[in-house]
Amino acid sequence: MNGTLPKKQASELWTRFRAANNHFFERLKVHIATQQATAGSPGTPASPEDLLARKRALAERAEALMSVPPQEAIHQAKALQAEWKQVGTVRGEESDRIWQRFMVACDKIFELSALEYHLRKRVGGEAATSPAERARFRASTLRELLKDDQQELEVLRDNLDKLSPSAANDAFRQMLQTKIRSFERKIRTKNDLIALFSQQAQAAS
Template structure:
Protein backbone atom coordinates (compact mmCIF):
# COMPACT_ATOMS: atom_id res chain seq x y z
CA UNK A 1 0.00 0.00 0.00
CA UNK A 2 1.43 3.43 -0.96
CA UNK A 3 1.68 6.35 1.44
CA UNK A 4 -1.31 8.04 -0.24
CA UNK A 5 -3.46 5.01 0.43
CA UNK A 6 -2.37 4.96 4.08
CA UNK A 7 -3.31 8.62 4.42
CA UNK A 8 -6.71 8.14 2.80
CA UNK A 9 -7.47 5.17 5.04
CA UNK A 10 -6.28 7.09 8.09
CA UNK A 11 -8.62 10.02 7.34
CA UNK A 12 -11.48 7.63 6.66
CA UNK A 13 -11.30 6.09 10.13
CA UNK A 14 -9.61 8.84 12.17
CA UNK A 15 -8.88 12.51 12.56
CA UNK A 16 -6.55 15.01 14.27
CA UNK A 17 -7.71 17.32 17.01
CA UNK A 18 -5.54 19.49 19.27
CA UNK A 19 -2.45 17.76 17.95
CA UNK A 20 -3.88 14.37 19.01
CA UNK A 21 -4.91 11.48 16.77
CA UNK A 22 -8.38 10.01 17.37
CA UNK A 23 -10.09 6.85 16.10
CA UNK A 24 -13.71 7.42 15.02
CA UNK A 25 -16.40 5.46 16.87
CA UNK A 26 -17.44 2.05 15.49
CA UNK A 27 -19.96 -0.51 16.65
CA UNK A 28 -20.44 0.12 20.39
CA UNK A 29 -16.97 1.54 20.89
CA UNK A 30 -16.69 5.35 21.42
CA UNK A 31 -14.14 7.68 19.93
CA UNK A 32 -10.77 7.14 21.54
CA UNK A 33 -7.32 8.65 21.38
CA UNK A 34 -4.71 6.43 19.71
CA UNK A 35 -1.69 8.72 19.64
CA UNK A 36 -0.20 12.17 19.14
CA UNK A 37 1.18 14.11 16.19
CA UNK A 38 4.95 13.96 16.47
CA UNK A 39 6.01 16.42 13.76
CA UNK A 40 3.96 16.28 10.55
CA UNK A 41 0.23 15.54 10.79
CA UNK A 42 0.08 13.49 7.55
CA UNK A 43 3.03 11.32 8.53
CA UNK A 44 1.54 10.59 11.94
CA UNK A 45 -1.78 9.60 10.38
CA UNK A 46 0.01 7.32 7.93
CA UNK A 47 1.95 5.71 10.78
CA UNK A 48 -1.19 4.71 12.67
CA UNK A 49 -2.84 3.52 9.44
CA UNK A 50 0.26 1.39 8.83
CA UNK A 51 -0.01 -0.03 12.38
CA UNK A 52 -3.55 -1.09 11.56
CA UNK A 53 -2.30 -2.81 8.40
CA UNK A 54 0.19 -4.78 10.51
CA UNK A 55 -2.60 -5.74 12.90
CA UNK A 56 -4.80 -6.85 9.96
CA UNK A 57 -1.96 -8.98 8.56
CA UNK A 58 -1.57 -10.63 11.98
CA UNK A 59 -5.30 -11.42 12.03
CA UNK A 60 -5.26 -12.76 8.46
CA UNK A 61 -2.27 -14.98 9.26
CA UNK A 62 -4.13 -16.46 12.23
CA UNK A 63 -7.29 -17.03 10.19
CA UNK A 64 -5.25 -18.83 7.54
CA UNK A 65 -3.69 -21.12 10.16
CA UNK A 66 -7.14 -21.91 11.53
CA UNK A 67 -8.42 -22.76 8.05
CA UNK A 68 -5.50 -25.11 7.39
CA UNK A 69 -5.52 -26.79 10.82
CA UNK A 70 -7.50 -29.89 11.82
CA UNK A 71 -7.39 -28.96 15.51
CA UNK A 72 -9.20 -25.63 15.29
CA UNK A 73 -10.06 -25.62 19.01
CA UNK A 74 -6.44 -24.84 19.92
CA UNK A 75 -6.82 -21.38 18.33
CA UNK A 76 -9.86 -20.21 20.34
CA UNK A 77 -7.92 -18.25 22.97
CA UNK A 78 -5.79 -16.54 20.31
CA UNK A 79 -8.93 -15.40 18.44
CA UNK A 80 -10.51 -14.09 21.66
CA UNK A 81 -7.28 -12.31 22.57
CA UNK A 82 -7.22 -10.52 19.20
CA UNK A 83 -10.88 -9.53 19.64
CA UNK A 84 -9.96 -7.93 22.95
CA UNK A 85 -7.19 -5.99 21.22
CA UNK A 86 -9.70 -4.46 18.78
CA UNK A 87 -10.98 -2.30 21.65
CA UNK A 88 -7.58 -0.94 22.67
CA UNK A 89 -5.12 -1.36 19.76
CA UNK A 90 -3.64 2.03 18.84
CA UNK A 91 -4.16 2.28 15.09
CA UNK A 92 -6.46 3.75 12.42
CA UNK A 93 -8.47 1.38 10.22
CA UNK A 94 -11.59 -0.70 9.72
CA UNK A 95 -11.65 -2.42 13.13
CA UNK A 96 -15.32 -3.33 12.69
CA UNK A 97 -14.53 -5.59 9.72
CA UNK A 98 -11.74 -7.31 11.68
CA UNK A 99 -14.02 -7.71 14.70
CA UNK A 100 -16.65 -9.38 12.52
CA UNK A 101 -14.03 -11.70 10.97
CA UNK A 102 -12.80 -12.73 14.40
CA UNK A 103 -16.34 -13.20 15.70
CA UNK A 104 -17.15 -15.49 12.78
CA UNK A 105 -13.96 -17.48 13.41
CA UNK A 106 -14.78 -17.71 17.13
CA UNK A 107 -18.27 -19.06 16.41
CA UNK A 108 -16.92 -21.62 13.95
CA UNK A 109 -14.30 -22.79 16.44
CA UNK A 110 -16.85 -23.13 19.22
CA UNK A 111 -19.09 -25.13 16.89
CA UNK A 112 -16.11 -27.36 16.03
CA UNK A 113 -15.36 -27.84 19.73
CA UNK A 114 -18.96 -28.78 20.37
CA UNK A 115 -18.89 -31.36 17.58
CA UNK A 116 -15.61 -32.80 18.93
CA UNK A 117 -17.06 -33.07 22.43
CA UNK A 118 -20.01 -35.01 21.05
CA UNK A 119 -17.60 -37.31 19.24
CA UNK A 120 -15.51 -37.66 22.43
CA UNK A 121 -18.65 -38.52 24.40
CA UNK A 122 -19.53 -41.32 21.97
CA UNK A 123 -15.97 -42.67 22.21
CA UNK A 124 -15.97 -42.58 26.02
CA UNK A 125 -19.38 -44.24 26.26
CA UNK A 126 -18.00 -47.05 24.09
CA UNK A 127 -14.99 -47.38 26.42
CA UNK A 128 -17.30 -47.49 29.46
CA UNK A 129 -19.42 -50.22 27.85
CA UNK A 130 -16.33 -52.31 27.11
CA UNK A 131 -14.93 -51.80 30.64
CA UNK A 132 -18.24 -52.82 32.24
CA UNK A 133 -18.32 -55.98 30.11
CA UNK A 134 -14.86 -56.88 31.44
CA UNK A 135 -15.37 -56.08 35.14
CA UNK A 136 -16.52 -59.64 36.00
CA UNK A 137 -13.82 -61.42 33.96
CA UNK A 138 -11.58 -64.09 35.54
CA UNK A 139 -8.96 -63.83 32.81
CA UNK A 140 -6.76 -61.84 35.18
CA UNK A 141 -3.76 -61.35 32.93
CA UNK A 142 -5.58 -60.75 29.63
CA UNK A 143 -8.20 -58.47 31.15
CA UNK A 144 -5.57 -56.50 33.05
CA UNK A 145 -3.77 -55.73 29.79
CA UNK A 146 -7.05 -54.88 28.07
CA UNK A 147 -8.14 -52.50 30.85
CA UNK A 148 -4.73 -50.83 30.79
CA UNK A 149 -5.25 -50.29 27.08
CA UNK A 150 -8.73 -48.87 27.74
CA UNK A 151 -7.24 -46.50 30.33
CA UNK A 152 -4.73 -45.23 27.79
CA UNK A 153 -7.46 -44.73 25.20
CA UNK A 154 -9.56 -42.91 27.81
CA UNK A 155 -6.68 -40.54 28.57
CA UNK A 156 -6.09 -39.91 24.86
CA UNK A 157 -9.76 -39.14 24.21
CA UNK A 158 -10.50 -35.43 24.43
CA UNK A 159 -12.85 -33.71 26.90
CA UNK A 160 -16.65 -33.87 26.95
CA UNK A 161 -19.23 -31.37 28.18
CA UNK A 162 -18.41 -30.35 31.75
CA UNK A 163 -21.95 -31.04 32.90
CA UNK A 164 -21.54 -34.80 32.40
CA UNK A 165 -17.75 -35.15 32.66
CA UNK A 166 -17.76 -36.24 36.33
CA UNK A 167 -20.57 -38.73 35.81
CA UNK A 168 -18.95 -40.64 32.94
CA UNK A 169 -15.53 -40.47 34.61
CA UNK A 170 -17.00 -42.17 37.71
CA UNK A 171 -18.70 -44.89 35.62
CA UNK A 172 -15.47 -45.78 33.87
CA UNK A 173 -13.44 -45.71 37.09
CA UNK A 174 -15.96 -47.91 38.92
CA UNK A 175 -15.88 -50.56 36.18
CA UNK A 176 -12.07 -50.66 36.22
CA UNK A 177 -11.81 -50.69 40.02
CA UNK A 178 -14.41 -53.48 40.30
CA UNK A 179 -12.21 -55.81 38.27
CA UNK A 180 -8.98 -54.93 40.08
CA UNK A 181 -10.63 -55.35 43.50
CA UNK A 182 -11.78 -58.86 42.52
CA UNK A 183 -8.32 -59.61 41.17
CA UNK A 184 -6.72 -58.52 44.45
CA UNK A 185 -9.04 -60.74 46.51
CA UNK A 186 -8.34 -63.71 44.24
CA UNK A 187 -4.59 -63.42 44.65
CA UNK A 188 -4.90 -62.97 48.43
CA UNK A 189 -6.71 -66.35 48.62
CA UNK A 190 -4.13 -67.87 46.34
CA UNK A 191 -1.33 -66.55 48.55
CA UNK A 192 -2.70 -68.50 51.53
CA UNK A 193 -2.27 -71.74 49.56
CA UNK A 194 1.19 -70.62 48.49
CA UNK A 195 2.25 -70.04 52.09
CA UNK A 196 1.35 -73.59 53.10
CA UNK A 197 3.41 -74.98 50.22
CA UNK A 198 6.34 -72.77 51.15
CA UNK A 199 6.23 -74.09 54.74
CA UNK A 200 6.66 -77.68 53.46
CA UNK A 201 9.68 -76.70 51.40
CA UNK A 202 11.22 -74.81 54.33
CA UNK A 203 10.85 -77.88 56.58
CA UNK A 204 12.87 -79.98 54.10
CA UNK A 205 15.46 -77.20 53.84
CA UNK A 206 15.89 -77.15 57.63
CA UNK A 207 16.37 -80.96 57.74
CA UNK A 208 18.96 -80.84 54.93
CA UNK A 209 20.87 -77.99 56.56
CA UNK A 210 20.89 -79.88 59.90
CA UNK A 211 22.95 -82.77 58.43
CA UNK A 212 25.05 -80.97 55.80
CA UNK A 213 28.15 -81.15 58.05
CA UNK A 214 27.53 -84.73 59.18
CA UNK A 215 30.47 -87.17 59.32
CA UNK A 216 28.13 -90.19 59.15
CA UNK A 217 28.40 -90.36 55.38
CA UNK A 218 26.13 -93.35 54.68
CA UNK A 219 23.25 -92.25 56.92
CA UNK A 220 23.45 -88.61 55.76
CA UNK A 221 23.56 -89.66 52.10
CA UNK A 222 20.45 -91.84 52.52
CA UNK A 223 18.54 -89.08 54.32
CA UNK A 224 19.44 -86.42 51.76
CA UNK A 225 18.20 -88.68 48.94
CA UNK A 226 15.01 -89.22 50.94
CA UNK A 227 14.56 -85.44 51.28
CA UNK A 228 15.17 -84.98 47.55
CA UNK A 229 12.34 -87.42 46.76
CA UNK A 230 10.02 -85.66 49.23
CA UNK A 231 10.90 -82.32 47.63
CA UNK A 232 9.64 -83.52 44.23
CA UNK A 233 6.36 -84.69 45.79
CA UNK A 234 5.46 -81.35 47.42
CA UNK A 235 4.31 -79.84 44.12
CA UNK A 236 2.43 -76.56 44.37
CA UNK A 237 2.24 -73.68 41.91
CA UNK A 238 4.67 -71.11 43.31
CA UNK A 239 6.07 -68.05 41.52
CA UNK A 240 9.24 -68.94 39.65
CA UNK A 241 11.46 -66.63 41.73
CA UNK A 242 10.16 -68.09 45.00
CA UNK A 243 10.64 -71.64 43.71
CA UNK A 244 14.19 -70.82 42.60
CA UNK A 245 15.09 -69.20 45.93
CA UNK A 246 13.82 -72.16 47.94
CA UNK A 247 15.45 -74.69 45.64
CA UNK A 248 18.76 -72.85 45.77
CA UNK A 249 18.78 -73.06 49.58
CA UNK A 250 17.93 -76.78 49.52
CA UNK A 251 20.47 -77.50 46.80
CA UNK A 252 23.12 -75.52 48.65
CA UNK A 253 22.82 -77.80 51.71
CA UNK A 254 22.98 -80.91 49.51
CA UNK A 255 25.92 -79.61 47.50
CA UNK A 256 27.81 -78.68 50.66
CA UNK A 257 27.61 -82.24 51.95
CA UNK A 258 28.54 -83.95 48.68
CA UNK A 259 31.35 -81.51 48.01
CA UNK A 260 32.91 -82.55 51.30
CA UNK A 261 32.85 -86.19 50.11
CA UNK A 262 34.98 -85.46 47.09
CA UNK A 263 37.22 -82.82 48.66
CA UNK A 264 40.48 -84.63 47.89
CA UNK A 265 39.55 -85.09 44.22
CA UNK A 266 38.57 -81.46 44.02
CA UNK A 267 41.91 -80.42 45.48
CA UNK A 268 43.75 -82.42 42.83
CA UNK A 269 41.65 -80.87 40.10
CA UNK A 270 42.34 -77.41 41.53
CA UNK A 271 46.09 -77.91 41.26
CA UNK A 272 45.66 -79.01 37.65
CA UNK A 273 43.55 -75.96 36.90
CA UNK A 274 46.20 -73.63 38.31
CA UNK A 275 48.73 -75.02 35.82
CA UNK A 276 46.12 -74.65 33.06
CA UNK A 277 45.55 -70.98 33.95
CA UNK A 278 49.29 -70.29 34.03
CA UNK A 279 49.74 -71.72 30.53
CA UNK A 280 46.86 -69.64 29.23
CA UNK A 281 48.34 -66.53 30.84
CA UNK A 282 51.65 -67.05 29.05
CA UNK A 283 49.92 -67.55 25.70
CA UNK A 284 47.82 -64.41 26.08
CA UNK A 285 50.81 -62.32 27.12
CA UNK A 286 52.59 -63.44 23.95
CA UNK A 287 49.57 -62.49 21.82
CA UNK A 288 49.35 -59.07 23.49
CA UNK A 289 53.03 -58.33 22.93
CA UNK A 290 52.82 -59.27 19.26
CA UNK A 291 49.62 -57.25 18.80
CA UNK A 292 51.21 -54.18 20.40
CA UNK A 293 54.15 -54.48 18.02
CA UNK A 294 51.92 -54.36 14.93
CA UNK A 295 51.79 -50.54 14.99
CA UNK A 296 55.35 -50.64 13.64
CA UNK A 297 54.43 -53.03 10.81
CA UNK A 298 53.08 -51.98 7.39
CA UNK A 299 49.32 -51.65 7.53
CA UNK A 300 48.79 -54.13 4.67
CA UNK A 301 50.55 -56.80 6.71
CA UNK A 302 49.42 -55.67 10.15
CA UNK A 303 45.66 -55.89 9.50
CA UNK A 304 45.52 -59.58 8.45
CA UNK A 305 47.93 -60.47 11.25
CA UNK A 306 45.75 -58.67 13.80
CA UNK A 307 42.76 -60.70 12.61
CA UNK A 308 44.81 -63.89 12.96
CA UNK A 309 45.77 -62.90 16.49
CA UNK A 310 42.12 -62.24 17.34
CA UNK A 311 41.17 -65.70 16.10
CA UNK A 312 44.06 -67.21 18.09
CA UNK A 313 42.92 -65.35 21.23
CA UNK A 314 39.54 -67.10 21.07
CA UNK A 315 41.20 -70.50 21.15
CA UNK A 316 43.14 -69.75 24.36
CA UNK A 317 41.41 -70.75 27.59
CA UNK A 318 40.57 -68.45 30.52
CA UNK A 319 42.97 -66.58 32.81
CA UNK A 320 42.29 -66.05 36.52
CA UNK A 321 42.05 -62.75 38.35
CA UNK A 322 42.38 -59.12 37.31
CA UNK A 323 45.23 -59.99 34.95
CA UNK A 324 42.61 -61.37 32.54
CA UNK A 325 40.85 -58.00 32.19
CA UNK A 326 44.11 -56.07 31.88
CA UNK A 327 45.43 -58.37 29.15
CA UNK A 328 42.17 -58.17 27.25
CA UNK A 329 42.16 -54.38 27.45
CA UNK A 330 45.73 -54.19 26.16
CA UNK A 331 45.00 -56.69 23.39
CA UNK A 332 41.81 -55.04 22.11
CA UNK A 333 43.42 -51.57 22.14
CA UNK A 334 46.45 -52.89 20.26
CA UNK A 335 44.20 -54.44 17.60
CA UNK A 336 42.06 -51.30 17.47
CA UNK A 337 45.15 -49.24 16.72
CA UNK A 338 45.92 -51.43 13.72
CA UNK A 339 42.40 -51.14 12.37
CA UNK A 340 42.27 -47.39 13.09
CA UNK A 341 45.56 -46.94 11.19
CA UNK A 342 44.10 -48.90 8.29
CA UNK A 343 40.98 -46.70 8.27
CA UNK A 344 43.20 -43.60 8.50
CA UNK A 345 45.31 -44.65 5.50
CA UNK A 346 42.18 -45.41 3.49
CA UNK A 347 40.78 -41.99 4.42
CA UNK A 348 43.98 -40.20 3.35
CA UNK A 349 44.23 -42.13 0.07
CA UNK A 350 40.72 -41.11 -0.91
CA UNK A 351 41.76 -37.48 -0.42
CA UNK A 352 45.10 -37.83 -2.22
CA UNK A 353 46.97 -37.11 1.01
CA UNK A 354 49.18 -40.19 1.06
CA UNK A 355 52.79 -40.66 0.13
CA UNK A 356 52.71 -37.95 -2.58
CA UNK A 357 53.02 -35.17 0.00
CA UNK A 358 56.00 -34.29 2.19
CA UNK A 359 56.63 -36.36 5.35
CA UNK A 360 55.88 -33.46 7.71
CA UNK A 361 52.66 -32.76 5.82
CA UNK A 362 51.75 -36.45 6.06
CA UNK A 363 52.15 -36.28 9.83
CA UNK A 364 50.00 -33.17 10.02
CA UNK A 365 47.36 -34.74 7.79
CA UNK A 366 47.24 -37.89 9.89
CA UNK A 367 47.04 -35.98 13.18
CA UNK A 368 44.31 -33.66 11.87
CA UNK A 369 42.31 -36.59 10.49
CA UNK A 370 42.53 -38.42 13.81
CA UNK A 371 41.45 -35.26 15.64
CA UNK A 372 38.44 -35.02 13.32
CA UNK A 373 37.64 -38.67 14.03
CA UNK A 374 37.92 -38.00 17.78
CA UNK A 375 35.62 -35.01 17.45
CA UNK A 376 33.05 -37.16 15.65
CA UNK A 377 33.41 -39.91 18.28
CA UNK A 378 32.91 -37.41 21.09
CA UNK A 379 29.75 -36.11 19.45
CA UNK A 380 28.44 -39.67 19.26
CA UNK A 381 29.54 -40.24 22.85
CA UNK A 382 27.74 -37.09 24.00
CA UNK A 383 24.51 -38.26 22.35
CA UNK A 384 24.81 -41.69 24.01
CA UNK A 385 25.54 -40.17 27.44
CA UNK A 386 22.60 -37.77 27.03
CA UNK A 387 20.28 -40.65 26.12
CA UNK A 388 21.57 -42.66 29.09
CA UNK A 389 20.97 -39.73 31.42
CA UNK A 390 17.37 -39.36 30.20
CA UNK A 391 16.62 -43.08 30.53
CA UNK A 392 14.24 -43.83 33.39
CA UNK A 393 15.68 -46.12 36.09
CA UNK A 394 13.18 -48.95 35.61
CA UNK A 395 13.69 -52.73 35.16
CA UNK A 396 12.14 -52.54 31.71
CA UNK A 397 14.97 -50.26 30.53
CA UNK A 398 17.78 -52.46 31.88
CA UNK A 399 18.59 -54.14 28.55
CA UNK A 400 18.67 -50.80 26.71
CA UNK A 401 20.72 -49.24 29.54
CA UNK A 402 23.33 -52.03 29.29
CA UNK A 403 23.50 -51.56 25.52
CA UNK A 404 24.07 -47.79 25.92
CA UNK A 405 26.73 -48.33 28.58
CA UNK A 406 28.51 -50.85 26.34
CA UNK A 407 28.51 -48.39 23.44
CA UNK A 408 29.79 -45.62 25.71
CA UNK A 409 32.69 -47.82 26.84
CA UNK A 410 33.40 -48.62 23.20
CA UNK A 411 33.53 -44.96 22.19
CA UNK A 412 35.74 -44.09 25.16
CA UNK A 413 38.12 -46.82 24.04
CA UNK A 414 38.03 -45.51 20.46
CA UNK A 415 38.86 -41.99 21.61
CA UNK A 416 41.68 -43.28 23.83
CA UNK A 417 43.06 -45.38 20.96
CA UNK A 418 43.05 -42.46 18.50
CA UNK A 419 44.69 -40.17 21.06
CA UNK A 420 47.46 -42.70 21.63
CA UNK A 421 47.92 -42.94 17.85
CA UNK A 422 48.30 -39.16 17.66
CA UNK A 423 50.99 -39.30 20.35
CA UNK A 424 52.68 -42.20 18.54
CA UNK A 425 52.71 -40.35 15.20
CA UNK A 426 54.08 -37.18 16.82
CA UNK A 427 56.78 -39.10 18.67
CA UNK A 428 57.86 -40.82 15.43
CA UNK A 429 58.09 -37.41 13.76
CA UNK A 430 60.28 -36.07 16.59
CA UNK A 431 62.50 -39.15 16.46
CA UNK A 432 62.81 -38.83 12.67
CA UNK A 433 63.78 -35.15 12.89
CA UNK A 434 66.52 -35.96 15.39
Protein backbone atom coordinates (compact mmCIF):
# COMPACT_ATOMS: atom_id res chain seq x y z
CA MET A 1 0.00 0.00 0.00
CA ASN A 2 1.54 3.33 -1.04
CA GLY A 3 -0.86 5.58 0.96
CA THR A 4 -2.43 7.18 -2.13
CA LEU A 5 -5.62 5.03 -1.95
CA PRO A 6 -8.48 5.86 0.38
CA LYS A 7 -8.46 3.69 3.48
CA LYS A 8 -11.78 1.96 2.60
CA GLN A 9 -10.67 1.12 -0.97
CA ALA A 10 -7.28 -0.13 0.22
CA SER A 11 -8.99 -2.37 2.78
CA GLU A 12 -11.31 -3.81 0.13
CA LEU A 13 -8.40 -4.52 -2.20
CA TRP A 14 -6.44 -6.20 0.60
CA THR A 15 -9.45 -8.38 1.49
CA ARG A 16 -9.88 -9.44 -2.14
CA PHE A 17 -6.16 -10.18 -2.41
CA ARG A 18 -6.19 -12.33 0.76
CA ALA A 19 -9.26 -14.24 -0.51
CA ALA A 20 -7.60 -14.95 -3.86
CA ASN A 21 -4.38 -15.92 -2.12
CA ASN A 22 -6.16 -18.30 0.23
CA HIS A 23 -8.10 -19.83 -2.66
CA PHE A 24 -4.88 -20.46 -4.57
CA PHE A 25 -3.16 -22.19 -1.66
CA GLU A 26 -6.21 -24.28 -0.83
CA ARG A 27 -6.26 -25.55 -4.41
CA LEU A 28 -2.50 -26.18 -4.22
CA LYS A 29 -2.96 -28.25 -1.04
CA VAL A 30 -5.63 -30.37 -2.75
CA HIS A 31 -3.36 -30.88 -5.77
CA ILE A 32 -0.41 -31.93 -3.59
CA ALA A 33 -2.59 -34.33 -1.60
CA THR A 34 -3.85 -35.88 -4.85
CA GLN A 35 -0.31 -36.29 -6.16
CA GLN A 36 0.79 -37.93 -2.90
CA ALA A 37 -2.12 -40.36 -3.03
CA THR A 38 -1.30 -41.25 -6.62
CA ALA A 39 2.32 -41.84 -5.66
CA GLY A 40 1.26 -44.08 -2.81
CA SER A 41 2.28 -41.74 -0.01
CA PRO A 42 2.12 -43.53 3.38
CA GLY A 43 -0.93 -42.61 5.42
CA THR A 44 -2.79 -41.17 2.42
CA PRO A 45 -5.16 -43.78 0.98
CA ALA A 46 -5.48 -43.67 -2.78
CA SER A 47 -8.92 -43.56 -4.36
CA PRO A 48 -10.23 -46.48 -6.47
CA GLU A 49 -9.72 -44.28 -9.56
CA ASP A 50 -6.06 -43.76 -8.66
CA LEU A 51 -5.55 -47.49 -8.10
CA LEU A 52 -7.20 -48.34 -11.41
CA ALA A 53 -4.99 -45.78 -13.16
CA ARG A 54 -1.86 -47.38 -11.69
CA LYS A 55 -3.00 -50.86 -12.67
CA ARG A 56 -3.89 -49.69 -16.16
CA ALA A 57 -0.41 -48.19 -16.51
CA LEU A 58 1.16 -51.49 -15.38
CA ALA A 59 -0.92 -53.40 -17.95
CA GLU A 60 0.23 -51.02 -20.70
CA ARG A 61 3.86 -51.41 -19.63
CA ALA A 62 3.49 -55.20 -19.65
CA GLU A 63 1.99 -55.11 -23.15
CA ALA A 64 4.86 -52.91 -24.35
CA LEU A 65 7.36 -55.63 -23.33
CA MET A 66 6.48 -57.52 -26.50
CA SER A 67 8.94 -55.21 -28.29
CA VAL A 68 11.72 -55.88 -25.75
CA PRO A 69 14.22 -58.79 -26.16
CA PRO A 70 12.84 -61.83 -24.24
CA GLN A 71 15.74 -62.11 -21.78
CA GLU A 72 15.28 -58.51 -20.69
CA ALA A 73 11.50 -58.60 -20.97
CA ILE A 74 11.09 -61.47 -18.51
CA HIS A 75 12.99 -59.59 -15.80
CA GLN A 76 10.87 -56.52 -16.38
CA ALA A 77 7.69 -58.61 -16.33
CA LYS A 78 8.62 -60.05 -12.94
CA ALA A 79 9.33 -56.54 -11.67
CA LEU A 80 5.92 -55.40 -12.93
CA GLN A 81 4.27 -58.32 -11.15
CA ALA A 82 5.96 -57.24 -7.93
CA GLU A 83 4.70 -53.68 -8.49
CA TRP A 84 1.19 -54.99 -9.14
CA LYS A 85 1.16 -56.69 -5.73
CA GLN A 86 2.00 -53.36 -4.09
CA VAL A 87 -1.04 -51.65 -5.58
CA GLY A 88 -4.16 -51.80 -3.43
CA THR A 89 -7.13 -54.01 -4.19
CA VAL A 90 -9.92 -52.66 -6.38
CA ARG A 91 -13.10 -54.58 -7.06
CA GLY A 92 -15.35 -54.35 -10.10
CA GLU A 93 -15.57 -55.24 -13.77
CA GLU A 94 -13.05 -52.61 -14.87
CA SER A 95 -10.49 -53.92 -12.40
CA ASP A 96 -11.09 -57.47 -13.66
CA ARG A 97 -10.59 -56.36 -17.28
CA ILE A 98 -7.31 -54.64 -16.42
CA TRP A 99 -6.14 -57.73 -14.53
CA GLN A 100 -6.91 -59.88 -17.58
CA ARG A 101 -4.87 -57.53 -19.79
CA PHE A 102 -1.97 -57.60 -17.38
CA MET A 103 -2.08 -61.37 -16.91
CA VAL A 104 -2.29 -62.10 -20.66
CA ALA A 105 0.61 -59.72 -21.39
CA CYS A 106 2.82 -61.33 -18.74
CA ASP A 107 1.88 -64.83 -19.90
CA LYS A 108 3.03 -63.95 -23.41
CA ILE A 109 6.37 -62.69 -22.12
CA PHE A 110 6.97 -65.88 -20.12
CA GLU A 111 5.99 -68.08 -23.07
CA LEU A 112 8.27 -66.13 -25.40
CA SER A 113 11.14 -66.49 -22.94
CA ALA A 114 10.50 -70.24 -22.72
CA LEU A 115 10.40 -70.43 -26.52
CA GLU A 116 13.72 -68.64 -26.91
CA TYR A 117 15.28 -70.90 -24.28
CA HIS A 118 13.97 -73.95 -26.15
CA LEU A 119 15.38 -72.66 -29.44
CA ARG A 120 18.80 -72.02 -27.91
CA LYS A 121 18.92 -75.57 -26.53
CA ARG A 122 17.62 -77.14 -29.71
CA VAL A 123 20.09 -79.26 -31.66
CA GLY A 124 21.23 -77.29 -34.69
CA GLY A 125 19.87 -74.02 -33.37
CA GLU A 126 17.88 -71.73 -35.61
CA ALA A 127 18.73 -71.93 -39.30
CA ALA A 128 16.21 -69.27 -40.39
CA THR A 129 17.70 -65.92 -41.37
CA SER A 130 15.00 -63.67 -42.86
CA PRO A 131 12.29 -62.10 -40.63
CA ALA A 132 9.59 -64.14 -42.38
CA GLU A 133 11.52 -67.39 -41.90
CA ARG A 134 12.19 -66.62 -38.23
CA ALA A 135 8.52 -65.89 -37.61
CA ARG A 136 7.43 -69.09 -39.38
CA PHE A 137 10.04 -71.10 -37.48
CA ARG A 138 8.77 -69.78 -34.15
CA ALA A 139 5.16 -70.46 -35.09
CA SER A 140 5.97 -74.05 -36.08
CA THR A 141 8.02 -74.60 -32.90
CA LEU A 142 5.14 -73.32 -30.79
CA ARG A 143 2.80 -75.75 -32.55
CA GLU A 144 5.08 -78.61 -31.55
CA LEU A 145 5.18 -77.43 -27.93
CA LEU A 146 1.43 -76.90 -28.01
CA LYS A 147 0.85 -80.60 -28.69
CA ASP A 148 2.64 -81.51 -25.45
CA ASP A 149 0.52 -79.02 -23.49
CA GLN A 150 -2.69 -80.37 -25.00
CA GLN A 151 -1.72 -83.94 -24.17
CA GLU A 152 -0.88 -82.98 -20.60
CA LEU A 153 -4.19 -81.12 -20.29
CA GLU A 154 -6.10 -84.20 -21.48
CA VAL A 155 -4.36 -86.36 -18.87
CA LEU A 156 -5.18 -83.87 -16.11
CA ARG A 157 -8.82 -83.63 -17.13
CA ASP A 158 -9.07 -87.42 -17.33
CA ASN A 159 -7.59 -87.76 -13.84
CA LEU A 160 -10.04 -85.18 -12.52
CA ASP A 161 -12.99 -86.99 -14.09
CA LYS A 162 -11.91 -90.28 -12.54
CA LEU A 163 -11.32 -88.81 -9.09
CA SER A 164 -13.74 -89.93 -6.42
CA PRO A 165 -15.99 -87.12 -5.05
CA SER A 166 -14.89 -88.03 -1.53
CA ALA A 167 -13.96 -85.12 0.74
CA ALA A 168 -10.64 -86.85 1.33
CA ASN A 169 -9.72 -85.97 -2.27
CA ASP A 170 -10.53 -82.26 -1.99
CA ALA A 171 -6.89 -81.13 -1.77
CA PHE A 172 -5.86 -83.28 -4.74
CA ARG A 173 -8.93 -82.10 -6.68
CA GLN A 174 -7.99 -78.46 -6.11
CA MET A 175 -4.42 -79.16 -7.22
CA LEU A 176 -5.68 -80.77 -10.44
CA GLN A 177 -8.05 -77.88 -11.11
CA THR A 178 -5.24 -75.38 -10.59
CA LYS A 179 -2.99 -77.27 -13.02
CA ILE A 180 -5.81 -77.50 -15.55
CA ARG A 181 -6.35 -73.74 -15.44
CA SER A 182 -2.61 -73.20 -15.81
CA PHE A 183 -2.40 -75.40 -18.93
CA GLU A 184 -5.51 -73.79 -20.38
CA ARG A 185 -3.80 -70.41 -20.03
CA LYS A 186 -0.58 -71.76 -21.57
CA ILE A 187 -2.52 -73.13 -24.53
CA ARG A 188 -4.41 -69.87 -25.08
CA THR A 189 -1.16 -67.92 -24.90
CA LYS A 190 0.63 -70.21 -27.34
CA ASN A 191 -2.27 -69.95 -29.80
CA ASP A 192 -2.16 -66.15 -29.53
CA LEU A 193 1.59 -66.16 -30.21
CA ILE A 194 1.21 -68.58 -33.13
CA ALA A 195 -1.32 -66.21 -34.66
CA LEU A 196 1.02 -63.27 -34.04
CA PHE A 197 4.05 -64.97 -35.64
CA SER A 198 1.93 -66.13 -38.58
CA GLN A 199 0.84 -62.52 -39.19
CA GLN A 200 4.44 -61.35 -38.93
CA ALA A 201 5.58 -63.99 -41.41
CA GLN A 202 2.88 -63.00 -43.85
CA ALA A 203 3.66 -59.31 -43.48
CA ALA A 204 7.41 -59.90 -43.97
CA SER A 205 7.00 -62.15 -47.03
